[in-house]
Amino acid sequence: MTTATGYAEGVEEGKRKHILITFGRSFLTLNLARLLAAAGHRISVADSAPIAVSRFSKAVSAFHRVSPPKYRPQEYCREIAAIVEENDVDMVIPIHEETDILAMMAGLFPPSCDLFLSDFALEDTLHNKLRYQELLVELGIPALKFRAITGPEDIAALDFDTPFAVKQAYSRGSQHVYKAYPGDTLEQLTFDPTNPWIAQEWLDGDRYCTYSVCQDGVVYAHATYPVSYAIGGSSCLTFEQVDHPGVEAWVADLVARTGFTGHIGLDFIEHPERGLVTIEANPRATSGIMMFSAADRVDRAFFGENDGVIKPQPGRVRMIGIGMALYGWRKDSLPGNNFRRFFRDFRAADDVIAEKGDLGPAVMLIPAYTNILVHSMRYRVGLAGGFMHDHEWDGRQI
Missing domain, CATH: 3.40.50.20 (Rossmann fold)
Structure with a gap:
């Protein structure tokens, strides 16, 4: 203590x-x-x-x-x-x-x-990757093509003509996401009636992650950061605030329509022709909280005390130092990665763990x-x- x-x-x-x-x-x-x-x-x-x-x-x-x-x-x-x-x-x-x-x-x-947090029904809907996509359809929000996979018969009925991702409805970054292709038999899948699989269109484009603090359908704090260094290309290791009004408006709209309370992170793809679509939602804390500084007074957002949306200061780069040391130098952590680039970026970022005086x-x-x-x-x-x-x-x- x-x-x-x-x-x-x-x-x-x-x-x-x-x-x-x-x-x-x-x-x-x-x-x-x-x-x-x-x-x-x-x-x-x-x-x-x-x-x-x-x-x-x-x-x-x-x-x-x-x-x-x-x-x-x-x-x-x-x-x-x-x-x-x-x-x-x-x-x-x-x-x-x-x-x-x-x-x-x-x-x-x-x-x-x-x-x-929000009531259980909403938390569960946002957490469940399959139900989240169904929610987007119900709300009339453009979504990636998706299909539920509850057994072998659903695999045979898949109608994708481009690559697609396969993951469980309840899963997270530490677990497998398979990149599949039309005609794949997906024999590696096992089936749990409480946790079905979802096949989801694989779309290339610029990737962004968000973090928002919300009260009763209003966003009080928000961060947007592009996917840069990441474990296996998915779990981010570095974080830098970028200004993206489209992403911010998208998040505010979803939060308002659902009346969400809590913190939430969304993963986005921005496609040159189709615009912004979300891959999944995480109705809990995400790494974006590590981009704020004490001067931002993000504490006010948790009590709904601020008038404007609190955002991290642009240009500040933070990293999970131990994660970067273990994974950041690897080829699959960043497209075109090499050790010189990794070493330069490692030295330029502030560690989220070691803090002067603490x-x-x-x-x-x-x-x-x-x-x-x-x-x-x-x-x-x-x-x-x-x-x-x-x-x-x-x-x-x-």
């Missing part, structure tokens, strides 16, 4: 909140904790892992170890609710897919505490990743999968 020394300025007297952030091992949690604490709020974090990097930040006043939400969801929700009751927590901000689990059991929480999380990286490696071996998944494995939700009701 650490104290919030040096993180007590900024918020007006009487408006200081006690905020509990989940998934303490995440760099997203660490950066959000720093941003909120820099504004003067009191921050606690929770995680099922004992060695979570945000636990060692000066921005965090208390750490709570809880049950793994994927494997013990009811216990997890009751433990989070108990922390809220016992510590007068004003807001819970979920970070990863425990969002869906908490949404299912929102009735456990007292009215005095805000859960920063070096505890950086010092604890090796123990934290050792713990994740042990976790990965226990569940027989890769390092990236092991990082989030026990906080995933694949559509099973609790």
Whole structure:
């Protein structure tokens, strides 16, 4: 447990909140904790892992170890609710897919505490890659061509005449996305009635990711960043704010039509002829939160206190340093990548973990990743999968 020394300025007297952030091992949690604490709020974090990097930040006043939400969801929700009751927590901000689990059991929480999420039906619709595409069709929003695959008979009926992606409705960047071609038999697929596959048109173009903080259908903070260095071309390692009014308007329209509350990220393709289309939505925190600085006062967005949309300062480049060191130099992390270019870009970006005056999380990286490696071996998944494995939700009701 650490104290919030040096993180007590900024918020007006009487408006200081006690905020509990989940998934303490995440760099997203660490950066959000720093941003909120820099504004003067009191921050606690929770995680099922004992060695979570945000636990060692000066921005965090208390750490709570809880049950793994994927494997013990009811216990997890009751433990989070108990922390809220016992510590007068004003807001819970979920970070990863425990969002869906908490949404299912929102009735456990007292009215005095805000859960920063939407109702379960909307969270599930946006999280489920198949239902999200169906939602776009219902709303009359142009979408990529898609088909559901629930069994071998659906494979035989696929009518794509160009390459297409195949992924499960409940999946994330650490899991397989297959690039398939017309006529492929897709014999590698296995079928789970609660988690069908989706075949989705493979479209080339400029790729963008977003992060938005929303309240009751209004966007209060927003970031847009192009896909640059990424693990396997999908999970971003570097982040730079770009001004893209089309993307921002697209996100604002979807958020308004659904009345969404929470944070959300969208993955976009911009095609020269078809314009903007989204690949998928992530109704939870995404890496875009790491682009904001304390000066941006993004804390106001979580309480709907600002008038204009808060955006990161343009030109600031941030990176997940350990991720760049492990993956950024590889050929598949960036088209045309070479070591000279990687080394130049690595030196130019600011690390999201090591921060002057708050070096505890950086010092604890090796123990934290050792713990994740042990976790990965226990569940027989890769390092990236092991990082989030026990906080995933694949559509099973609790």
